[in-house]
Amino acid sequence: MYTGLRAAAAAAATLSSGLLIPLYINPVGGPDCSGWAPLLSTITAHPAVPFWTIINPNSGPGDPNTQAGPEYQQCIPQLLDKPNVVVLGYVATFEADPSHQARVTTDIDTYNGWAVAYRPDGIFFDQVSGHTADFTAYQTFTSHASSLFSFVALNPGSAPQDIAYYSLANLLLTAENFYDQFNPSQLSLNSSTPASKQAVVLHDGPSTPPTSLISQLITTDDIKAFYVTDDVQANNQNPYDMLPTDLESFVTAIEAAASA
């Protein structure tokens, strides 16, 4: 396994809060990986800020037991090269629907089979139910992932109905929403639902950093990761297929709030 080395590397980010980025964008490839270029340069410019980036070649890694496509083989190493990045592979879990459970395990194994040069550091489980009835299924998924990778994230999209889910992951996305439908008071922050394990991701947001919200979430609440994009989901579009217009200002604002 490769986990020790990368886990140590991610610790190079000295701030405790940073960004969780759904990077559902084709890197395009080529020497500059133009699809990811603005992100790559922002990460380099902010070495103290931790970035958890979720790669998602095809609603998951692609066909079972295949290697990453050539553009991912070329560009994931550019993320892994940066000491303040953790790379997570996207896995859909379909709310633990039994007919999809075998595929969840297969997707984890497919990422695990990728060559070390572009193998992710961890797994991001999407479409997590958060219900007590599904806890055993998620325990199975996350224990398999933890046996192979150093980082596990879950996305229930809102606070999990059962707080036992906090025991399964390093990070939980407890609010994924339209920017104007989110209020920090929706988060439950206490010793069994710690801010240090929570991330918030908002879309259809403003094009300039919402500084008072950033200050509340990062400086006051001390949540682990925040992301807001002006990319839109209105009319069922994918809100994560472009980077925010002004990613650099947004990262600068997060860094200032995390340093305050």
Ligand SMILES: *[C@@H]1O[C@H](CO)[C@@H](O)[C@H](O)[C@H]1NC(C)=O
């Ligand atoms: C923390 O918040 C959750 C959700 O609101 C609640 O179920 C739990 O009892 C709280 N735990 C503590 C220790 O206050």
